[in-house]
Amino acid sequence: MRYWLMKSEPDEASIDDLAAAPGATLPWTGVRNYQARNFMRDVMQPGDGVLFYHSSCPQPGIAGIAQVASSAYPDPTQFAPDSPYYDPKASAESPRWMLVDVSFVRKISLIPLAALRVPPELSEMRILVKGNRLSITPVTAAEWRFITGKLA
DNA sequence: GCCAACGTTGGC
DNA sequence: GCCAACGTTGGC
Numbered sequence: 001m002r003y004w005l006m007k008s009e010p011d012e013a014s015i016d017d018l019a020a021a022p023g024a025t026l027p028w029t030g031v032r033n034y035q036a037r038n039f040m041r042d043v044m045q046p047g048d049g050v051l052f053y054h055s056s057c058p059q060p061g062i063a064g065i066a067q068v069a070s071s072a073y074p075d076p077t078q079f080a081p082d083s084p085y086y087d088p089k090a091s092a093e094s095p096r097w098m099l100v101d102v103s104f105v106r107k108i109s110l111i112p113l114a115a116l117r118v119p120p121e122l123s124e125m126r127i128l129v130k131g132n133r134l135s136i137t138p139v140t141a142a143e144w145r146f147i148t149g150k151l152a
Numbered sequence: 153g154c155c156a157a158c159g160t161t162g163g164c
Numbered sequence: 165g166c167c168a169a170c171g172t173t174g175g176c
Contacts, residue, residue, distance in 0.1 A: 007173095007174090009174095055174065055175090056173075056174055056175085059176095060174080060175070113175080133172080133173050133174070135173090138168085
């Protein structure tokens with residue numbers, strides 16, 4: 001069992017959108033970065049814990065808890081010419097981009113980015129390292145416990 | 153809108 | 165394989 005932080009722009013898919021989705025589950029479409037893809041393809045397992053992070057918005061921060069709900073399979077948006085995530089170099093025979101399904105666990109009162117930067121226990125979090133842009137990053141068990149342990 | 157930081161592309 | 169140019173991310 002591993003833990004992850006996954007960024008989503010709330011305009012695209014917020015924690016409320018996830019909760020409202022059919023089965024409270026969404027396919028994590030649109031990842032077009034190899035490192036993030038490899039995490040989903042090679043390392044993630046159903047049941048892994050996910051910190052659902054809102055990015056590129058007025059209040060960036062952790063907005064909820066989710067979990068990995070499938071093993072990896074090809075991201076269908078790479079094959080859709082009308083999708084912003086279309087990749088002409090991908091084909092059904094050799095898909096480039098893989099994703100997992102993510103399920104809602106619960107919403108939390110937002111933990112702002114600025115609050116994450118305060119405790120020394122979280123100072124090594126990948127999300128907080130300067131220059132980090134990865135949309136999916138591993139979270140250690142200690143970081144997970146520290147964050148989820150403080151929730152009401 | 154700005155800008156730092158990073159990833160990808162493509163010519164050589 | 166190098167590296168400059170370009171595009172993107174994402175907080176502020």
